[in-house]
Amino acid sequence: MDVKTRAARPVSYFPVSPVMLFPEAFGDFAVYLWQGGDFVLYTKAGQKFTLRHRQVLHRNDVQEVYVQGSEKLQYEQYIEKHLGKILQDETLPIAVRSKIFYEASTVVMQDVFDRKLPSALRARHFNRITDIVKNSIKFLASDNSLSSVAPFISHDYKTYTHCMHVFICSVALFHVYDMTPGEVFECSLGALLHDVGKTKIPHSILNKRGSLTQGEREIIKEHPVHGVSMCAHLPLTQNSVNCILFHHEKLDGTGYPAGLKADNIPLPVRIITMVDVYDALTSTRPYAEAMDPYEALTLMRHSMRDGLDMSVFKRFVAVLSGADMI
Template sequence: MNAAEGREIRVLLVDDDEDDYLLTRELLQEIPGEAYVLEWVNDPEAGIREIVREGYDAILIDYRLGARDGLEIIREAIAEGCDAPLIVLTGQTDPDIDVRAMKAGASDFLAKGRFDARQLERSLRYAVWRKRSQYALEQAHYELEAANAALRAEVAERRRIEDELREREDRFFSFMNNGIHYACIKDVEKGQYLFINKKCEELFRALGASHPGEYASALPEETWRRIREADAEIFRTGNSAELLISIDEPGGAERFLQCYRFPITEASGRRLVGVIAMDVTAPRRAEEQVHVLNGLLARRVEKLAALRQIDLEITGSKALRPTLGVILEQALRLLQVDASCVRLYDPHSYALEYVNGRGFRGGGPAGKAIRLGEGPAGRAAFERRMIRNPEPAPGEMSSLGVDGPDDEGFRVHFAVPLLIKGQVVGVLELFHREPMEPDEEWLEFLDALANSTAIAIDNASMFDHLQRSNLELATAYEATIEGWSHALELRDRETQGHSVRVTEMTMRLARAYGLKGADLVNARRGALLHDIGKMAIPDAILLKPGPLNDAETELMRKHPTLAFEMLSSISFLGAAIEIPYCHHEKWDGSGYPRGLKGEQIPLSARLFAAVDIWDALSSDRPYRKAWPDERVHAYLREIAGSHLDPRVVEVFLEVLVPKVDVPV
């Protein structure tokens, strides 16, 4: 933390020796670029009360405070809720003091008279950094929980929309099942009926068929031949077909049915035939009335089929433009207008932007944005109601955002707002070159089409937002991991650049070994965090220039287990723990922390172990120069089969490192 930024590091010293206080104050003043505020308490009991106060960034405690034990004070302070890092000061030479201090809860210890300002700064900096890193990790956890809650809310909203679509389909089938007409849906390839309404079922039973398997025999072969030909034709052309059939009832009466057959192609590719039939026995004697009723039925069924096709497109596609293309084509065909387009509302610019259109001779509305409240489309969005412009004046079409008004020649214009939960998401526009007076049925279908368009826009927007949220979370994860790796290298400057090098080499080796996809991602994360457990190792041990004693060695060998404890609670790093936890295991079972042997060791850890040894021996260190390539080659071959997986060493030396002549 820089003093130039106006922020200070508050340090409390609990020590009964005033000389130690004066010396500590002088050392803190020697630290450049930092603003330290040192407070001193020389009474052990007052020290405990002061320790538990909030606001200290670090606390220095004398190992001996008169008759009191400094470690006992540490335990009492932690029990009282102290969360500041505690550093033990001692003038004793007992080699086990560091271990006892760590067990009591201290984050570090310093030997009196044997540390300078630089060592004091490093100990304080690490202690403060560790406290703030823990806070940052907890904050990231809370943010992740909030993001997950937002994602769950989005998923719930998506399910609500899907439930709404299913409810509309249920209403459709309920209408068809309880209507006055015969209705059924058939799988033409399997010859199975997927839906038969009550009236149709009653008809087949009246003809002597007790179940669907006998329906074919209930009608004459000639009738079934005409039905099969009609079905083949509608799937060849994509158009619906009308078929008039006659039925001889058991009592001898003749009944005429006007059948309307239309194709239904599901998103899975399965081909179905929808059938609506009406009894035209009486109307057949009045052909004009039959024609009117048949036309009305055909239009209604075709519109229902169009809405079902649109619903299937919405649920089966996540891309907006193809779905809007289907909707606009249906608008031209079933509403019998010359052109149509959709504009999306941009809440940042308060404007309607053209996104897709059909039927325009020229460029159409492309590139022309309409502000909220301007023109019929802007008014429709602002007032949340349909705007009809029956007779646009010459030149007025330019205000509608359409190029070339003279070429287009539109005479009628409709603008319908697209609403989701009362919020405008766009406008559906229809254009026609002849005067028209739509009836109630036409307006109802336009309203249904607008509802489907709004759902399609909302569905695509939700999917895009979900993808963007996932990408942002993944990016944050990777940045956090790289930050942890960089922090480790800042602490241990002897291995600066080591994590980046071994990570890149591990990725190359993993690809050569055939790892792909998620396995590569987890290997990269594990390589970056391979020494994350050393965060919990005190500087006095991690940076000790000489050899470690037995207690220090035992503590150092715990860093893989500490890594497992630190990372196992983080779900997205669960599969990346293999390298931090197992990279010190050996092929012959003599490694640590668990003594795994052979292929019990995860593959990613075996790959990393070879790379880690290669980089360590090939890099300069303060205590030795880098080994030449041929010596590293020879050493890797020497430990293959004992320390390293022989196959891994073979691939590593064959594919990734320079070829050298190794003496046999």
């Protein structure tokens, strides 16, 4: 709720569900209640939020508490720290957990893509990304999770949300195949980072309306190599590196950067490529309107079949259908 119109105290607040405040956990933000037409302090920043605090809110049927806008960063860090606990808490409705997962993950990815990063991906950001993957794989593999996350997926293309969407759907597809937990983690990490190299591509090219020149297309094609270079100092396995480097390869050998063909392209990469193409087609981009899911899948099935793995395509359609996303 925004109270900026009050001249005496121009402070903004945003609502938070009480279930997001964990007993015995500390938060570096104050919690307020809306009472009598004003915001009233409930717990101070740095104060332990106890079980009694939560019980009082429950007894009084308090559905929302509030945090000051100036402490939004502290609240986001708190949620990020407790994300694993949130996602595995089956007493929380799956829609609530899905919303928290999507919002917390998007904050991390936006930090990675929007900040002025050096040529290498900072270890601190990498650790946050790794935590997102570790904390969400099990959740995304559970029944109904994909359909519960789907309503939060935006169709307004941004590179960081695109990476999130590719990660979410790829994890669901990985679990259809006979992959070990270690392989799922490594490839999921690669899926989330697959377009990180686009941070090195000028915005004037990424956001250009209309057709790219041949020179601009060649610059775009450099992003997989940029991505691997940015991650060179990080403890990535070959599975993760493959996903970043080869996600634009095509089965007929017309892809880039290496022109790999058929079985030379690892299966997890073929999965990520499938999801990558689908999300791009169903999102509004600067140079094209979003297609509806059926239209995009029809185009992939008929016009892109030489470059995409059609056996993966069939399983992808089944996963989307099972999540009511078509």
